[in-house]
Amino acid sequence: MQGLGGQVSIAYKGLCLFPDVQLLVGFKMPKFDLYDGHGDPVALLRGFCSKMRGAGGKDKLLMAYFSQSLSGTTLELYTRQDHSRWYTWDDLAQAFARHFQYNIKIVPNRLSLTKIEKNPSESFIDYSFRLREQAAKVNPPMEERKMVEYILQAPEPTYFGHLISAIGKSFDEVVKMGGMVEEGLKSSKIISYSAIKATTQAIQNGTGGVIRKKK
Numbered sequence: 616m617q618g619l620g621g622q623v624s625i626a627y628k629g630l631c632l633f634p635d636v637q638l639l640v641g642f643k644m645p646k647f648d649l650y651d652g653h654g655d656p657v658a659l660l661r662g663f664c665s666k667m668r669g670a671g672g673k674d675k676l677l678m679a680y681f682s683q684s685l686s687g688t689t690l691e692l693y694t695r696q697d698h699s700r701w702y703t704w705d706d707l708a709q710a711f712a713r714h715f716q717y718n719i720k721i722v723p724n725r726l727s728l729t730k731i732e733k734n735p736s737e738s739f740i741d742y743s744f745r746l747r748e749q750a751a752k753v754n755p756p757m758e759e760r761k762m763v764e765y766i767l768q769a770p771e772p773t774y775f776g777h778l779i780s781a782i783g784k785s786f787d788e789v790v791k792m793g794g795m796v797e798e799g800l801k802s803s804k805i806i807s808y809s810a811i812k813a814t815t816q817a818i819q820n821g822t823g824g825v826i827r828k829k830k
Contacts (some may be wrong), residue, residue, distance in 0.1 A: 636679040641670050649686035655752075659684060660708050674704040681707065696815035728753070728765045739774070739793040742766075747786065763789050773800065 621632045645666040647731055650659040650745050663677075663684045670676040680702060693711075701707040733742040743750055743766050750762045781789045799805035803825060 637676045644680070644683065645798055646667075647658045647684035650684055652685045652689040652692075652715065656712045660712065677704045678707050681711075714737055726735070731765075739797045743793060759786055762786060766793075773805065777805065 619662055627748055633673065648659075648662060650656070667677055667680065670680075671720060678698075682690060682693055692714075696710075701710065728746065731746050731749060734740070737745075750765060760783060764782065765790060765813060766786075767775055767781065774793060774796055777799075778789065778792055781792050783790075796805060814815050
């Protein structure tokens with residue numbers, strides 16, 4: 616079959632990156648976590664090799680089915696590569712890791728965690744899990760108690776005031792307590808620090824006195 620516009624072949628051998636590779640008898644293709652170009656590429660390679668143990672370490676099989684672990688623009692980029700340059704799995708893996716190594720250079724650190732703030736429309740639970748997700752990428756790995764300390768630093772002071780007793784507790788306990796504080800703020804059972812500050816400033820500016828006179 617001729618290619619589209621006579622430029623691209625859509626025959627099997629033209630589309631398949633490794634058309635001569637055959638799966639081993641009894642081998643079942645595992646389900647992969649798809650890599651979209653974000654995150655540590657070495658972690659992706661390690662996970663892929665672990666799941667492809669049934670391939671017996673055969674380079675051609677690993678190379679032929681590596682695309683099954685990619686998605687989106689990363690898959691498109693991979694299929695456009697000159698695969699004739701890859702003689703072994705190591706060639707492919709090194710080229711892949713080298714291309715996405717910038718992800719390793721921008722891995723979150725402890726300083727960047729202190730800059731993660733809770734969005735006004737974000738629940739405390741969503742914020743906590745978002746920060747924990749970033750904290751899990753810090754190298755060397757952080758202990759859970761240190762994660763909790765970072766979680767308590769970012770919300771407004773009202774949270775910290777009510778959650779300071781949570782220092783030393785587990786992540787789940789902190790999230791539960793934070794959710795209770797959040798509900799207290801919504802129901803006005805707990806007065807937020809910002810509300811107290813606004814009231815204090817109003818009184819200092821004389822607004823409070825005007826209100827009393829009107830009453």
